[in-house]
Amino acid sequence: MSYDLAVWEGERPAGDKTAGELFNRLYEQYVGTSTNQPPTAVITRYVALLLERWPDLTEDEDEISPWSTGPLIGEASGPLIYFPMVWSMAATASAYAAETAASLGLVCYDPQAKRLRP
Template identity: 30%
Template sequence: MSYDLAFWYESRSIDSKTAFRKYDATVDGESGVTAGSPRVAAFHRDVLNAYQDLTENTSEEEAEQSPWTSSVYFNGECVLVTIAWSRRSEVADALITMAKNRGLVTYDPQDGLVIEA
């Protein structure tokens, strides 16, 4: 079981219905859903500095220690993460704080919750 979160930049407030549409389109592979921002790229670097990404070169031991159940997704517009359920509180709280520090929106699709910076 996993816990998903999405992060992107919005210049103004966004409601949960609009956030879901953007999240859903992004998960479906659409581009141009949100405006790309250097903040998103910087956040992506922050995430990978804090938690090693899963790659084909990841050792079995590293994979077991990783909070991810799949690789961190970054397309220039957003970052999508899939956190192991057992690590959701620890990692989600840290990522939300990092996102707020970068002025990004966090979308929690499990609860339909938007957390603004």
Template identity: 35%
Template sequence: MSYHMRIWEGKRPSSAAHPDEVLLRMGDLADGRYLRGEDPDPPNPKIAEFIAALLRRWPDIEEEGSPWSSSGTGYADGPTLTVHIQWGREEEVSEFVAGLAMVYGLVCYDCQPGRGLRP
């Protein structure tokens, strides 16, 4: 288990309920591709830049000191990224992820119960 955050390129939802709808649509699309045996789409340029910035801050999972619980910080699919953070590092790393998402103009959703959109 790890601490999960979803990052995506698009309009920031206007209500607390709306992110759930957006996330469900994203999940349905990804699940459909998976069930058809299709690979995820490569990350779009902004998501790829965001991942590169995260990996400049902290090393990938294979290296000592990495806070990630999966390679490349998580699962990228087109305009979306699910970030997987090791428990015990979640406060420091999630703050950075949320702040960096804001700098890149990306939407950041903290998947833990009671958290929601960040910042």
């Protein structure tokens, strides 16, 4: 079981419903297609900050990474990253991921709970 989080560039939506609608549009445009776009500079920076805290799954010799896929940057397309975390580390990793997103002015959305974070 994994926990997924979506982070994207743009203005913070007014509420959870609007965020969900925007996430669905972004997902269809950037993830739900066969055309993967290079991540934007801000999303690339975001991933780098996450990987400063925990290693990429592809480089995790000590099995301490919360990321369920690797390389983590591979989950990014354009202004969006939609990525899974292992369930056992989801609370800690998602809190850090949400705080880091906010520090960069990014939107963080929990598609399972259908709500904005933090």
